[in-house]
Amino acid sequence: MDDAQHQYVDRVATFFTMFGSARAWAEILGWLMICEPAERTQAEIAEDLGLSAGTVSTQLRAHVQLGMVEQVRVRGDRTQRYRLRSGAWFEVMSSELGRIHAMGEIARAAGPVLPQVRPERVTELADLADFFAREWPPLLERMQANLTKGQS
Amino acid sequence: MDDAQHQYVDRVATFFTMFGSARAWAEILGWLMICEPAERTQAEIAEDLGLSAGTVSTQLRAHVQLGMVEQVRVRGDRTQRYRLRSGAWFEVMSSELGRIHAMGEIARAAGPVLPQVRPERVTELADLADFFAREWPPLLERMQANLTKGQS
DNA sequence: GCACAATTTCAGTATTGCCTGAATTCATTG
DNA sequence: CAATGAATTCAGGCAATACTGAAATTGTGC
Known part of the structure; x- marks a missing residue:
């Protein structure tokens, strides 16, 4: 070394x-x-x-x-x-999906304590989690396509 | 409380x-x-x-x-x-771009010590960072469009 | 099955970083 | 400008965690 x-x-x-x-x-x-x-x-x-x-x-x-x-x-x-591992970094990005879902859970768990004023403090988080839950899988696919192309 | x-x-x-x-x-x-x-x-x-x-x-x-x-x-x-802050969660996602660039820097900084065998250990990270550097801004835009639509 | 080397475990130590509480600084009002 | 209360700073205590080193365990090859 x-x-x-x-x-x-x-x-x-x-x-x-x-x-x-x-x-x-x-x-x-x-x-x-x-x-x-x-x-x-x-x-x-x-x-x-x-x-x-x-x-x-x-x-x-x-x-x-x-x-x-x-x-x-x-x-x-x-x-x-x-x-x-080959694909180690890709793996990290894939596992992000689990954390996205956890964020959504947290936001939904606020139901019983949802504030009257400025409820968007919580709902924005829920929307964000939903958005990424939708976008992440196709993003991962494009990413994989991009990487395999680059290594040729 | x-x-x-x-x-x-x-x-x-x-x-x-x-x-x-x-x-x-x-x-x-x-x-x-x-x-x-x-x-x-x-x-x-x-x-x-x-x-x-x-x-x-x-x-x-x-x-x-x-x-x-x-x-x-x-x-x-x-x-x-x-x-x-309203848009607090969005802010967090936006700031992710800085970390993406930092990752790219790290990968590029490996130049002088790039391994002969399995160099993809480093180059995969560089490709990943480049990919996200490209994809993140449009993703943020779609995200913002999605959120403002939801709050109406 | 035995011997040997690699790996894991774990008790002890060192270090890190959070949190407190009191003293200081700062900002606002009269 | 003085008085008052909020916010900040910081030294010290404490809890959590990383690391070490040695003993115990595991797993191969002979």
Whole structure:
């Protein structure tokens, strides 16, 4: 891991940390974006980034559960390898749909306490959630079409 | 503030807390969505939610800076009043564009360390950011058209 | 089934960041 | 300009969480 790589990992980590993610989580993400080879063991990641084995285990699991990272099994080698999933970023955008629905739920749950004055404080949120619930799936389709076209 | 209102504030607070926001920040947001009248002073919010004056001051400023809440000056009254901005939720979606550009920057900044193998780990992010940078503005326009239509 | 290495778990420690409460500053009215 | 009340600031306490390091567990290959 040379200076430029270290710098880049730091930049990515700083960026994602701004949104509340753990430092180690973000560093692992940044490193998996640029490391070579793309597949790495937990021990290597720990060594490369100067993190403890425990931290790598925990944060790597978080990445796997989010669908950003996948495990690669190599025959004849007992070590598990991890790498950034192809389509990882797309996955993140797809999962946004769940949060959109949750927003709609929140807005609808306000029924019993809907204010007399300026009820749009709540209804605007409901409209927004409905709008995105409608628009998001076709947007994802266009996005996928756009990406597959670009990689040719 | 009756039981049902308290319950709703708690629900909203729990939801936004999941994304890393401070509890007080989220409670204030939930309360401003349903309180009557819609305009409230810092002292009232502190009293209603059982928060200290300092906390309300700090978190309310955060809301104002994000564009979610606006200050209302009432003539002949020295107390400032605060309320949820009309179009507050729309504002949040608009500001997303800034984060999209930041993502693109991150992807482009990888130039010097672009991996030989599986470079799509980085380029997919760049494509994604470019796609959303293109799609977001028209989406916002459709969204605004949709909302104004609904409120008639 | 055994041995070995990788991974996970977990108790303890460090750190971060929220919240409070009191002192200070600011703004408005008389 | 003085008085009054609201808003802000900030040091300190506290709770939540990230990280470490070592022990326990798991899973391969021989």
